[in-house]
Amino acid sequence: xSRRARLALFGLAAxxxxxxxxxxxxxxxxxxxxxxxxxxxxxxAAPKERQTSNVVAAVVFDYRGFDTMGEEFILFGAVMGVAxxxxxxxxxxxxxxxxxxxxxAVRAFGVSFSGATLVxxxxxxxxxxxxPGGGFQGGVxxxxxxxxxxxxxxxxxxxxxTPVPIVDFAEGTGAGAYVVIGLSALLVGDAFLHNLxxxxxxxxxxxxxxxxxxxxxxxxxxxxxxxxxFNEFLSERAIMIEPKRRPS
Amino acid sequence: MxxxxxxxxxxxxxxxxxxxxxxxxxxxVIVSSAYTLLLVILFVVLQAPDVALSMLVxxxxxxxxxxxxxxxxxxxxx
Numbered sequence: 592x593s594r595r596a597r598l599a600l601f602g603l604a605a606x607x608x609x610x611x612x613x614x615x616x617x618x619x620x621x622x623x624x625x626x627x628x629x630x631x632x633x634x635x636a637a638p639k640e641r642q643t644s645n646v647v648a649a650v651v652f653d654y655r656g657f658d659t660m661g662e663e664f665i666l667f668g669a670v671m672g673v674a675x676x677x678x679x680x681x682x683x684x685x686x687x688x689x690x691x692x693x694x695x696a697v698r699a700f701g702v703s704f705s706g707a708t709l710v711x712x713x714x715x716x717x718x719x720x721x722x723p724g725g726g727f728q729g730g731v732x733x734x735x736x737x738x739x740x741x742x743x744x745x746x747x748x749x750x751x752x753t754p755v756p757i758v759d760f761a762e763g764t765g766a767g768a769y770v771v772i773g774l775s776a777l778l779v780g781d782a783f784l785h786n787l788x789x790x791x792x793x794x795x796x797x798x799x800x801x802x803x804x805x806x807x808x809x810x811x812x813x814x815x816x817x818x819x820x821f822n823e824f825l826s827e828r829a830i831m832i833e834p835k836r837r838p839s
Numbered sequence: 840m841x842x843x844x845x846x847x848x849x850x851x852x853x854x855x856x857x858x859x860x861x862x863x864x865x866x867x868v869i870v871s872s873a874y875t876l877l878l879v880i881l882f883v884v885l886q887a888p889d890v891a892l893s894m895l896v897x898x899x900x901x902x903x904x905x906x907x908x909x910x911x912x913x914x915x916x917x
Contacts, residue, residue, distance in 0.1 A: 728892035824904060
C-alpha cells in the first residue's frame with residue numbers, strides 16, 4: 592500500500608474514532624453523578640462501622656481484605672519470578688557496575704529529596720486509613736526514596752542500604768504477616784481476616800481496628816517488593832545511556 | 840472546575856501525542872514519564888488521590904527504570 596493510501600485510511604479511521612469518542616463523551620453522566628449502590632452504602636456505613644475516615648482503606652483492608660491478600664501475593668509472585676529469572680544466571684562475583692553520578696544537579700536533587708521522600712512514604716502508609724494513601728501507595732514511595740539514594744550517589748551506597756537478605760526477609764515478612772493477622776481471627780473463633788481490635792475514633796491514628804496492622808504489613812511487603820525489583824534490574828546493568836543517533 | 844478538567848485533559852492529549860511521535864527510545868522513556876505525571880495530575884483533578892499516589896511512583900519512576908535497563912541491555916547485546 593502506498594504512503595498516500597495508508598494516510599488516507601488512517602485519516603478516515605481517526606476521524607471515525609474521534610467522532611465516536613466525542614459522541615460517547617457527550618453522553619457521559621455529569622462529574623460526581625454516581626449511582627453505584629455499594630459505594631453509597633459503604634460511604635455511609637464504613638466511617639461508623641470501622642471508624643476509618645478513608646473509606647477506600649476500610650474496603651481494601653476489611654470489607655474485601657481477602658481480595659487484597661490475593662493482590663499482595665500477585666505482587667509477591669511476580670517479584671519472586673523476576674528474582675528467580677535474573678538471579679540465577681548472574682554470577683555472585685559479578686563486577687560492581689560503575690555508575691557514579693556526573694551531574695551535580697542530579698546529585699543535589701537526590702540528596703535533598705531522598706530523606707523527604709522517605710518521610711512522605713512513611714506518612715502516607717501511617718495515615719492510609721485516615722487520608723488518601725495506604726500500604727501500597729506509601730510502599731512504592733518508600734521504595735522510590737531508596738532509589739533516590741542511587742540517584743544521589745552510586746550503585747554501591749544503594750546496595751549497602753538494601754542488603755539482599757534483609758530485603759528478601761522484609762518481602763516475606765510483609766506477605767506472611769497479612770496471612771498471620773488473618774489467621775489470628777480464627778484463634779478467637781471469628782472468620783478469617785475478621786476485624787478484631789477496638790475500632791477507636793475515626794480520624795485518629797488509633798482507628799480502624801486491625802486495618803492499621805494489615806496496612807503496615809502490605810506497606811512493608813510493597814516497599815520490599817519494589818526495592819527488590821529495583822535491585823534486580825540495577826544489578827542487571829548499571830545504567831549508562833550513551834547518546835546513540837539513529838541512522839536517518 | 841470544568842476549565843481545570845478541560846486544561847489537564849488537553850495536556851494529557853498533547854502528552855499522548857508526544858509519546859507516540861517520539862522516535863528515540865531513551866527520549867521516549869523520559870517523555871512517557873512526563874506523560875504519566877500529567878496523568879497523575881488528571882487523577883487528582885478527577886478526585887482519585889489514591890490512584891494518583893500509586894501511579895506517581897510506578898509510572899514516573901518504576902516503569903521508566905525497567906525500560907532504561909531493558910534498552911541498555913538490548914544495546915549492549917548488539
